[in-house]
Amino acid sequence: MPQLHVKNLTKYYKDVLALSDVSFAVEKGDFVGIIGPSGSGKTTLVRCINRLITATGGEICLNNDKNILEMNRSEIRKARTGIGMIFQHYNLVDRLTVIENVLHGRLGYKNTVSGVFGHYTEGEKRKALEVLGLLGLDEHVYRRCDQLSGGQKQRVGIARALVQEPEIILCDEPISSLDPGSSKKIMDYLRKIQSELGITILVNLHQVDVARTYAKRILGFNNGKLVYDGPSELLTTERIQEIYGKEAHELILN
Amino acid sequence: MNLYSTSLPKETVWYFIRKRIGFFLVLSGFIIIAAGSSRLTGFSLIDAFQAIPRVVSWMFSNLIPDKRAFERLPRILEKLWDTILMSVMSSVTAAVFAFGFALLGSVTTKPNNFFAVFSRATASINRNIPVAAWAMIFLLTFGQSSFTGFLALFFASFGFLTRAFIETIDETSISSVEALRAVGAGYSQQVMQAVMPSAMPQMISWVLYMIEVNIRSATLVGLLTGSGIGFMFSIYYKSLQYKSASMVILTIVVVVLLIEYISNSVRRRIL
Ligand SMILES: Nc1ncnc2c1ncn2[C@@H]1O[C@H](COP(=O)(O)OP(=O)(O)O)[C@@H](O)[C@H]1O
Ligand SMILES: [Mg+2]
Numbered sequence: 341m342p343q344l345h346v347k348n349l350t351k352y353y354k355d356v357l358a359l360s361d362v363s364f365a366v367e368k369g370d371f372v373g374i375i376g377p378s379g380s381g382k383t384t385l386v387r388c389i390n391r392l393i394t395a396t397g398g399e400i401c402l403n404n405d406k407n408i409l410e411m412n413r414s415e416i417r418k419a420r421t422g423i424g425m426i427f428q429h430y431n432l433v434d435r436l437t438v439i440e441n442v443l444h445g446r447l448g449y450k451n452t453v454s455g456v457f458g459h460y461t462e463g464e465k466r467k468a469l470e471v472l473g474l475l476g477l478d479e480h481v482y483r484r485c486d487q488l489s490g491g492q493k494q495r496v497g498i499a500r501a502l503v504q505e506p507e508i509i510l511c512d513e514p515i516s517s518l519d520p521g522s523s524k525k526i527m528d529y530l531r532k533i534q535s536e537l538g539i540t541i542l543v544n545l546h547q548v549d550v551a552r553t554y555a556k557r558i559l560g561f562n563n564g565k566l567v568y569d570g571p572s573e574l575l576t577t578e579r580i581q582e583i584y585g586k587e588a589h590e591l592i593l594n
Numbered sequence: 595m596n597l598y599s600t601s602l603p604k605e606t607v608w609y610f611i612r613k614r615i616g617f618f619l620v621l622s623g624f625i626i627i628a629a630g631s632s633r634l635t636g637f638s639l640i641d642a643f644q645a646i647p648r649v650v651s652w653m654f655s656n657l658i659p660d661k662r663a664f665e666r667l668p669r670i671l672e673k674l675w676d677t678i679l680m681s682v683m684s685s686v687t688a689a690v691f692a693f694g695f696a697l698l699g700s701v702t703t704k705p706n707n708f709f710a711v712f713s714r715a716t717a718s719i720n721r722n723i724p725v726a727a728w729a730m731i732f733l734l735t736f737g738q739s740s741f742t743g744f745l746a747l748f749f750a751s752f753g754f755l756t757r758a759f760i761e762t763i764d765e766t767s768i769s770s771v772e773a774l775r776a777v778g779a780g781y782s783q784q785v786m787q788a789v790m791p792s793a794m795p796q797m798i799s800w801v802l803y804m805i806e807v808n809i810r811s812a813t814l815v816g817l818l819t820g821s822g823i824g825f826m827f828s829i830y831y832k833s834l835q836y837k838s839a840s841m842v843i844l845t846i847v848v849v850v851l852l853i854e855y856i857s858n859s860v861r862r863r864i865l
Contacts, residue, residue, distance in 0.1 A: 382606055420778035431773035435791050446786060448778020455783040497773075503778060 341404060343368040343540055344389070344508060349398035351564075352382050358384040359395070360564040366542065368507070371534045373555030374544045375570065377587050380561040382544040384508040388538075389542070390423045393418055402508070407527025421448035424509035424539075428516050430493040434486040436479060438496050441485055442468045445503035464503070471502045475529060491522030498529060502537075509533065511543040515550070527554050548580060616820050657840035663764055670826055672694075676740070677822035678853075681808035684744050688751035689759075689801045692717075695752075696759030702768045703789060705781070713756065720753025725811045729818040738820035746815050747808050758800045759793070767792040795864040802857035809850055 342365035342489045351359040359381045366372055373381050383409055387393040389400055400408040408419060424445075432441045446464050447455045454460075460468075472481055475495045485493060494514060501509050513529065515523035518573055529555055534541045545551040551558055560568030560575075560583035632638060697703045699713030726744035736742045770788040779787065816824020823842060830839035 390674050392772065392776055394707070402639040415780045417780065419775060423776070425773070427773065429769055431769040433767075433770040433788050433791050435795070443776060444779070445777055447787065449775060449782075450783075452780055452782055458787060500773070500777070519865060550716040 342366060343370075343403060345404070346389075346472070346543075347399040347401075349385070349388060349400065350396050351381070351388060351393065358564050359388070362398070362564075362566045364559060364566060364569055366508075366540060368540055369534065369538045370557055371541045372543070372557045373551030373556050373560060374542065374547075374559045374561065375381070375548055375551050375583060376561030377584050378546075379563075381564040382561055383512050384564075385561070386425075386512050386542060387542055389510055390420050390425060391548065392425075396584070407557040412547065416447060419544075421504055422507050424492070424506035426497050426501055426511040426514045427508060428513040430490075430497045432485045432493055432496055435484060436569070437482050437484055438472065438488070438499075439465075439468055439481050441496055442472060442499045442503055445500040448488050457553045467505075468503050474502070475499050490518050491525060493524050494518065494522070495529065498526070502533070506539060508540040508542065511541065513544050513546055513549045516546050523550070530554070548575075548584075598858075601670045603723040621694075631737060656836045658837065659844065660837045662835075663838040663841040666841065668678060668846050670823070670842055670845055673823045673826045674849060675813045677824070678809060678849065680740060680744055680822060681747065681805050681812050684747035685751050685755075685801055685808050686747050688804070689755055689797070690756035692752050692759050693728040693797070694757045696763055697785060697789070699756065700760045700763040702764050703785060714760070717753050717756035717760070720749055720758055722753070723750070725750040725815060729815045733819060739799075740819070740821035743812065743819040743821045746819065747812060749802050750811070753807060755800060759797055762793045762796045762800065763789055766796060786836065798864060799861050802860060806850065806853050806857060809846070809853060813846055 344366040346365070346436055347363050349362040350357075351357055362381075362385065365494070376382055376383065384393060388395040391411070395409055398409065401407070401420065402422065405419070406415065408416065411419060414461060433444070440458065443460050445468075446460060450460075469481065473479060475493065475498060477499065480488065480492060485496060488496065496509070497514075509530075514530070515526050518526065527550060530541055530543065533539050543551075543555070545555075552575060555572050558568060558570065558572045558575050559566060560579070562585065564585050568575065568583055607813040610817045681766075695713045695717060698705065698709040699717065704710035704713075706796045712839050725746055728741065730750045732745045736745070770792060774788050790859055813824045813827065814825075816822035817828050818824070823846060827842045828841055830836070830842065
């Protein structure tokens with residue numbers, strides 16, 4: 341039984357069709373790369389999964405649970421606790437410290453009052469420290485996030501997702517703002533999270549070669565349509581051409 | 595390659611010529627408008643400059659505080675203190691309400707579009723009514739009192755601060771609020787854990803600015819509402835005691851500079 345089921349997913353922004361009848365399923369522990377030219381619907385897709393964007397129609401089910409599109413406010417909050425998200429621009433509260441940002445990952449589990457005042461249990465704090473250790477951030481626990489480099493900020497973003505103890509992590513171009521060195525480090529961490537913790541990873545990528553290196557499976561989008569769904573080894577030059585159209589030429593040269 | 599021997603491409607040359615022509619057009623436009631409006635209003639820059647010596651000598655003979663003005667200083671300072679308190683209080687009270695409205699109005703935290711439009715419309719109506727007009731409005735209902743002055747300052751500040759806070763929230767917290775939403779955090783958690791820490795320093799800075807502005811307007815408002823330092827000024831002025839009136843002005847200037855200095859140093863620390 342697949343962990344994530346997306347069926348006939350469609351998204352219109354007013355009259356712009358961003359996702360057109362998209363269907364696929366993801367097994368638990370998969371590493372899935374999502375590629376496609378810019379504007380093809382990658383961001384829209386991952387944001388529909390945790391309903392940061394409300395899809396127009398279709399079905400998204402986690403663990404055969406209720407359709408995410410039909411959940412009410414408290415149901416969606418609960419569902420989101422199991423879905424981590426990593427952003428291109430890290431989306432941290434820059435003026436707070438590393439550990440405060442990491443603990444934000446627990447907010448979905450907390451009651452309103454303790455969440456509002458940032459009151460975390462000892463266990464949650466221990467978990468945060470453990471995760472920060474895992475990501476090599478032990479030395480920066482009490483530093484304010486605006487003093488960190490881009491790569492460090494993204495690791496804090498990953499740590500925040502990990503303390504959620506999610507079963508799936510969505511990443512929207514996690515390395516597009518980073519230099520090649522930091523990019524590799526972040527991708528390696530994502531791989532480690534998938535292989536060692538068994539967390540499913542869905543990652544939007546701008547770079548086809550990175551997607552091919554890390555992902556076992558590739559979803560290729562063009563103009564809101566899923567035009568490739570298969571293992572990364574079968575992603576041939578022709579396939580890339582189908583996904584990227586005219587842009588493919590430059591991609592293959594690089 | 596020798597950078598100096600190759601001639602520039604034609605389009606580059608033209609680009610800079612066009613820019614220069616544009617600059618001169620704008621400049622001459624300004625001059626024409628200034629000249630035209632001075633003709634229309636009968637205001638002449640030359641006459642104004644020629645009048646400066648006369649103004650200065652009048653100021654020296656009439657506006658230097660004398661002994662009597664200094665004797666009145668304690669009473670002036672007392673009223674000034676009232677005015678400062680009123681400015682601080684109206685700014686801070688307005689800030690509390692403005693924060694609530696800004697949460698409703700900002701793209702980041704609006705609960706729905708109806709509240710957003712409502713909040714923005716309220717703020718913009720408030721903001722576009724000058725503080726003197728507010729004073730007049732409340733004069734009709736509450737008469738000449740310091741409460742009237744407080745209300746006038748409060749409403750003018752409320753509109754301005756709501757608008758400033760909306761922009762601050764959208765500028766500083768849109769991305770972290772999104773992250774907290776993705777984590778499953780509720781609305782009040784998003785506000786306290788993402789909006790507050792991100793937007794607070796800039797919002798405090800706006801409140802400090804508002805206090806400065808309000809001390810200046812409190813003088814004018816006091817004139818109308820018969821309260822605070824503005825009232826002192828009008829009493830001295832109407833009874834032709836210019837030296838005491840100018841004492842009032844001097845104390846206001848000193849206080850405004852002082853407040854500006856304090857708020858600048860607070861700003862430096864928090865931003
Ligand atoms: N908030 C929005 N409002 C209107 N159109 C949007 C919005 N977000 C995305 N789009 C449009 O939807 C399409 C898909 O965008 P997106 O999901 O961001 O693609 P990608 O992430 O692959 O670049 C594009 O045509 C884009 O212009
Ligand atoms: Mg995108």
